[in-house]
Amino acid sequence: MGQTAAVSAFLWITAVSLAAWVWLLLCQGFFWRTDVRLPSRREPAAWPSVCVVVPARDEAAVLPASLPSLLAQDYPGRAEVFLVDDGSTDGTGELARELSRRHGGLPLTVGSPGEPPAGWTGKLWAVRHGIALARAREPEFLLLTDADIAHTPDSLRELVAAAGTGGFDVVSQMARLRVDSLWERLVVPAFVYFFAQLYPFRRIGRAGARTAAAAGGCVLLRAAMAERARLPDAIRHAVIDDVALARAVKGAGGRVWLGLADKVDSVRPYPRLHDLWRMVSRSAYAQLRHSPPLLVGTVAGLVLVYLVPPAALVAGVAAGGPATAVLGTLAWAVMTGTYVPMLRYYRQPLWLAPLLPFTAFLYLLMTVDSAVQHYRGRGAAWKGRTYARPGAVTDEA
Known part of the structure; x- marks a missing residue:
């Protein structure tokens, strides 16, 4: 019985x-569909200025594969890169300067914010410092991208065109992560699958939808919206800062788009299960x-x-x-x-x-x-x- x-x-x-x-x-x-890519876009008559902010802490191992791709952006408007060396001990800042001298391309400024005060995560403190440096250039857009992210030469151009055409305050792409080792093949695609299950991409981009998320490796953000939403100060303690940023933007009345990337890739390896x-x-x-x-x-x-x-x-x-x-x-x-x-x-x-x-x-x-x-x-x-x-x-x- x-x-x-x-x-x-x-x-x-x-x-x-x-x-x-x-x-x-x-x-x-x-959520299971993977056809949410950059929305339809047209090139603007005048390209807005963009400042790229790259927080970096002990990233000397990946910078040679990522930073040159940012410096080589084929962008018709004014653009420059601000790399913020967040207390690195492996020579990240000096390596960035050397890569800039070697490869040329967009102007590079390397800054250092010092240790974050209580209540701030290191990454967001670095982002705050980078935005403060960029503000003097009065950019219309900020591209927040991680130090392990490589972009094809037209990545920035397409992000800006998509934001302008769709009227988005945030255009974010989930970088294609590395899948070389056996454990990466088992775990990485599932990571993105689970994320999309929690935050369906189609809902995020829909006007009036409450679902909000972004992918921190590649976030194009309108500078005016950053001011209005008090970013990054309003989310300074957020460990999952990309989702917090998207929620802050939607809370301030902004529009967010998130999708999968075709031209943005992470070069960071995770060869072992432990990683x-x-x-x-x-x-x-x-x-x-x-x-x-x-x-x-x-x-x-x-x-x-x-x-x-x-x-x-x-x-x-x-x-x-x-x-x-x-x-x-x-x-x-x-x-x-x-x-x-x-x-x-x-x-x-x-x-x-x-x-x-x-x-x-x-x-x-x-x-x-x-x-x-x-x-x-x-x-x-x-x-x-x-x-x-x-x-x-x-x-x-």
């Missing part, structure tokens, strides 16, 4: 998992606003949506429960099908698609580890700095 009740309960759980996948497939902004684990776990609990109930709900959701389908298939076959096996197979099939477009975008073999439950389990463990590290006082740690939760710092005006 007890075994029958357990089988019946698992059948219902599997049915709920399948229903969740049908809802995700049809009602979550078609990817750190990338995810350093901010996963911050994404949940350091809330234990949200953590429990997230873990339960990951189990229900990603782990139940394969478990139902195995349990149904082993226990002679054909209904459970069929429902689990259907849910797993929908999951696999929604992951295929992302694998194609990353030019990865499609046999990786059925392995998404395994990757989701890794993300579950990373999320739990992020919470554990937070309560041990090591949460949100990055490049030698550990950041407190926002409520633990003094909120200065």
Whole structure:
């Protein structure tokens, strides 16, 4: 009797998992589609001025592959680059100057803001310093881009044209991350897939939609909107600064567009599982606003949506429960099908698609580890700095 009740309960759980996948497939902004690229655009009669702000901390290993691509931008208007050396110990600032002397191109200014005060993350303190340096040039746009991001020569031109044509205050592209090692192939496409599931790109760009997000590696921002939204001061303690920036812009009445990139790539390698684990776990609990109930709900959701389908298939076959096996197979099939477009975008073999439950389990463990590290006082740690939760710092005006 007890075994029958357990089988019946698992059948219902599997049915709920399948229903969740049908809802995700049809009602979550078609998050699984990868055709959200730069919107239609036309070149302006007069190109606005742009200042590129690059926060950099110990980035000497990646700068030779990224900074020359910024200096080589084929932009018809006035543009220059401000690299902010955030207390590097590996010669990042001097290397940037040497690359500028060697490659030429757009003018480069290297600045250093000193250590961030309490309540600021290092990256946003560096961005603030870079924007302050750029303000003297009175640019119409600011391109905030990370030190590991490489751009094709027409990247800036197309970003500005898209912002002007669509009337957007933010145009952001999620850079194509590196997928060379086995672990990168398993984890990286899923990272973007999960992000799009949380923040469906189509909803973000829709006028009046509340969903807001950006990809911090490539954010074109109107300078006037930065002033109106008090950026980056208004989000100075945000660990997930790109989403916070987009919310601040929408909160100030601005329009945001986010999509996948064709001409913007990350050159930072994550060859080992340990490297990817750190990338995810350093901010996963911050994404949940350091809330234990949200953590429990997230873990339960990951189990229900990603782990139940394969478990139902195995349990149904082993226990002679054909209904459970069929429902689990259907849910797993929908999951696999929604992951295929992302694998194609990353030019990865499609046999990786059925392995998404395994990757989701890794993300579950990373999320739990992020919470554990937070309560041990090591949460949100990055490049030698550990950041407190926002409520633990003094909120200065």
